[in-house]
Amino acid sequence: MVVGMTMETFLQQLINGLSLGSLYALIAIGYTMVYGILRLINFAHGDIFMMAAYFTYFGIAVFFLPWYVTFIITIGLTILLGVTIERVAYRPLRDAPKTSLLISAIGVSFLLENVATYLFSGKPQAFPEFPLLTTPFFIGGLSIQPVSIVIPIVAFILMSALLFMINKTKIGMAMRAVAVDYDTAKLMGIKINGVISSTFAIGSALAAVGAILWCMKYPSVLPLMGVVPGLKCFIAAVIGGIGNVKGAVLGGLILGFSEVLMVAFFPALTGYRDAIAFVILIIILLFLPNGLLGKKQVEKV
């Protein structure tokens, strides 16, 4: 298999890896931003992603709204959900030990999963089709879905916008200040609550975009669909250096490419595909405990 792999197959696998990795990157940014500000691993992030998928499903398949209206509503509702979770489950615990905050995050995660199972049933729902984005075009023997190209482009644009915001705007400066020193920032008159709410809003908006793109590529919606992507994107964030936005993107891409390339080069090991994420995590943490880009800590958000 490995020897017989043609250039064409290899290129196809690279395209597969790029779009998967970009999706991981979008979700990983949400983990890394919240961690940068609050030192909290927001375990509910994967479930916020799942809820965004349901919002889109309901908008298009149940209420028959046009897709652009649905996307705006989805992003709005997901931001609302993210900010509400912070307000209800994390803010009251801000002065409590970090472990309590972590447990609260796990609790929110379970709550969302079970509420979704209860409300939407455990059965998979078919995500509406977007023929314009999913009908493949062929270049030689390569088959490319337009969405596979759209995903990395959207991810790149959003990441650039985010970096601009963090580095050049006032709210970005406030975020960096809170990330560097929470207490001092508070003393300097920065409105901590506003900064934290915006962080959750941005992270949730990215998760919503990630969910929409994810479902275009993998069109089924399930209450537990956020668990594995959530876990993997958390790993991606740690690999890249948690707290660092560029690191999260790098980690997401590394994870996406290594998963797909492992399948390409070692077809017999495809069942261990999820294990590879954890193996990479362990190896990187052994040598670079702060992750790939975690050392400088300049751009921590």
Next chain:
Amino acid sequence: MKKPLSVLLSLALVVTMAAGCSSGTTTSSGDSDVIKIGVFEPLTGANAAGGELEVEGVELANKLRPEVLGKKVELVIADNKSDKAEATTAAARLIEKDKVVAILGSWGSSLSIAAGDVVKTNQIPAVALSATNPQVTAGNDYYFRVCFLDPFQGTVMANYASKKLNAKKVAIIQEVSNDYSVGLAKFFTDSFVKLTGDPNAIVATGNYNTGDQDFNGILTNIKAANPDAIFAPGNFTESALIIKQARALGITAPFIGGDTWETNEFITVGGADVEGAVMSTFFDDTNPLTEAGKTFVAEYKKAYPDRENIAAVTALGYDGYMMTLDAIERAGSADPVAIRDALAATKDFEGATGMITIDANGDATKNEAIIKTVKDGKFTYMDSVTID
């Protein structure tokens, strides 16, 4: 502010827990005039659609025959959450807390196998409805089944691939965390290699885990191997996504699979891409073989008038319940061990899916399978195959 809230929350927790317990205990007090049968199925998680279809069959049968030995039969439904660890707990809860005398289920061989030890050590008979893996009943005197087995199903599909599709090279995609999928893939491989006489007839194998959504990697490998057909037994959601992604990659080879595909979700998720997918199953609702089958179809249509077709696993759910009640009647008591002995002695029981005789392993001896395909968004009868 914070303290009253937490007190309130913990109070709510205690109240709900108490409520949960009491609903179970009130019914068990009068157990002399009630016979309890456990229904052990995945109602949430990846396999939920399959579990729900079986429960429909069991509930329909219960509605038609609500009493045995002059006592009311009460169904206790337990959700095993499509999870092997939960399956053990759910089965144990049915036995220890709900005091059921027999258990029906579960959809998914892995889940049934997981509960095997629990029913065996507690000596409570269980009837698997659509679990086709041999391990479900092997070495377990308390597990029975009303469906055919995977060695048979694998042979049927290998014959189909080789004779009807004239396939020489087949690729396999299996769900490695699922005993059913791995077992069926193996039986298919054995049979297909024997039929073609080519030890290298399986040109590629792709593995995935339950819940995976991205299959582009394994499908790209399979595309490079250029098979004549792809055998992909596994859970319906993942299988539908596999077929969708295969078509997007430009793979045109036909997809064939096993009984687990026959759920509505396979078609809703797969859409136009699953048209032409072929699977083996247990029952054809347009042509029931027995009188019991005709009754079942008529009653089902009365109960669910809006359904377009009847899933085979629903018919098996119906058969499992009816066969268990027949055994209770012949045993003349609701003693689990007596029911077990009566189940083991089942001979020529007329079920909706055919005549059922239980063999020494606890399996139904069945030698007929139905082949269905997806046509115009519906599961459509193609062929019936008998192998002796």
